[in-house]
Amino acid sequence: MIDKKKLMVFYFAYQEINRIVDLSKYNLTSNQQKMLFSIDTIDEITIKQLLQILDISKQALNVACRDLRERNLVYTGPAKSDKRKKVVYLTDDGRKLIEKIEEEQLNFINAICNSTNYNWEDTMKKLTNSYLDDIKK
Amino acid sequence: MIDKKKLMVFYFAYQEINRIVDLSKYNLTSNQQKMLFSIDTIDEITIKQLLQILDISKQALNVACRDLRERNLVYTGPAKSDKRKKVVYLTDDGRKLIEKIEEEQLNFINAICNSTNYNWEDTMKKLTNSYLDDIKK
DNA sequence: TAGAAAAGGTCAATCAGATTGACCTAAAAT
DNA sequence: ATTTTAGGTCAATCTGATTGACCTTTTCTA
Numbered sequence: 001m002i003d004k005k006k007l008m009v010f011y012f013a014y015q016e017i018n019r020i021v022d023l024s025k026y027n028l029t030s031n032q033q034k035m036l037f038s039i040d041t042i043d044e045i046t047i048k049q050l051l052q053i054l055d056i057s058k059q060a061l062n063v064a065c066r067d068l069r070e071r072n073l074v075y076t077g078p079a080k081s082d083k084r085k086k087v088v089y090l091t092d093d094g095r096k097l098i099e100k101i102e103e104e105q106l107n108f109i110n111a112i113c114n115s116t117n118y119n120w121e122d123t124m125k126k127l128t129n130s131y132l133d134d135i136k137k
Numbered sequence: 138m139i140d141k142k143k144l145m146v147f148y149f150a151y152q153e154i155n156r157i158v159d160l161s162k163y164n165l166t167s168n169q170q171k172m173l174f175s176i177d178t179i180d181e182i183t184i185k186q187l188l189q190i191l192d193i194s195k196q197a198l199n200v201a202c203r204d205l206r207e208r209n210l211v212y213t214g215p216a217k218s219d220k221r222k223k224v225v226y227l228t229d230d231g232r233k234l235i236e237k238i239e240e241e242q243l244n245f246i247n248a249i250c251n252s253t254n255y256n257w258e259d260t261m262k263k264l265t266n267s268y269l270d271d272i273k274k
Numbered sequence: 275t276a277g278a279a280a281a282g283g284t285c286a287a288t289c290a291g292a293t294t295g296a297c298c299t300a301a302a303a304t
Numbered sequence: 305a306t307t308t309t310a311g312g313t314c315a316a317t318c319t320g321a322t323t324g325a326c327c328t329t330t331t332c333t334a
Contacts, residue, residue, distance in 0.1 A: 029319085029320075031320085031321095056320095056321070056322090057321065057322055057323075059321075059322070059323080060320070060321050060322075063320085063321090064320090078330095082330075082331070083329080083330055083331085084329065084330045084331065085330095
């Protein structure tokens with residue numbers, strides 16, 4: 001695969017995966033969605049780790065996090081190993097929400113993956129071509 | 138590959154690819170970078186197509202585009218087929234810039250792709266694991 | 275054990291980017 | 305001849321993000 005295609009893959013795939021989901025429907029900012037995703041993905045995630053992953057300011061993260069807490073989508077507790085650290089967990093509501101979002105995205109991804117047997121090149125070609133056809137017409 | 142991993146791939150890969158590049162070094166916004174990339178990728182791209190791809194407002198695009206034009210990174214001209222349409226081209230400077238950015242990103246992608254022989258599953262596992270190791274420690 | 279460092283939190287001020295809506299031209303389609 | 309499409313601009317506004325100062329509590333270390 002030529003280099004150009006590789007980059008296209010990442011840009012357009014990511015774009016499409018996020019375009020499918022209407023975050024305003026759930027009243028989430030894109031950072032909040034990334035937070036929920038990261039909390040769901042990385043066990044016992046701390047505030048520090050979220051800061052590293054999202055790569056945003058402490059203030060931005062805290063505002064977003066406070067909102068999620070107030071809406072009862074996440075809750076926090078001190079880490080056993082180090083009481084300075086705060087671990088963030090999903091509530092049942094939070095888990096339900098992020099899983100619904102992920103499901104929407106996976107429907108799209110799987111439709112492509114399954115038809116190409118997980119071959120990177122084929123998957124990517126298919127993905128970008130269908131995307132570009134849509135744009136070019 | 139389990140579903141969860143697939144999503145991780147797209148999120149973390151995209152994140153890493155963009156984290157490598159310091160856009161402020163080039164005085165570009167993330168939308169401007171996407172614009173340069175799209176112009177470089179799609180031949181004879183029009184304003185309308187850029188609007189579709191970036192999925193931003195007309196105003197946002199025009200401000201970004203005007204800036205790129207003033208900095209002599211892109212230029213525009215009417216499409217032959219339809220004079221209403223405006224095609225956006227890279228100048229030599231613009232091409233040099235976006236290719237430099239793409240090179241930085243490809244160094245990262247290729248380091249992973251090459252070591253896994255283009256198998257999607259392996260590549261992705263490798264990519265996300267190295268990312269997570271970094272976060273978890 | 276005293277003091278430094280790490281993890282987390284908050285406030286106020288500010289800023290950059292983005293949106294919306296109104297309004298415009300020119301070219302193409304009906 | 306009229307409507308639509310493609311593009312452009314302005315002013316007003318908004319949201320989200322940043323920065324810097326200043327806290328607390330816990331852990332590390334000289």
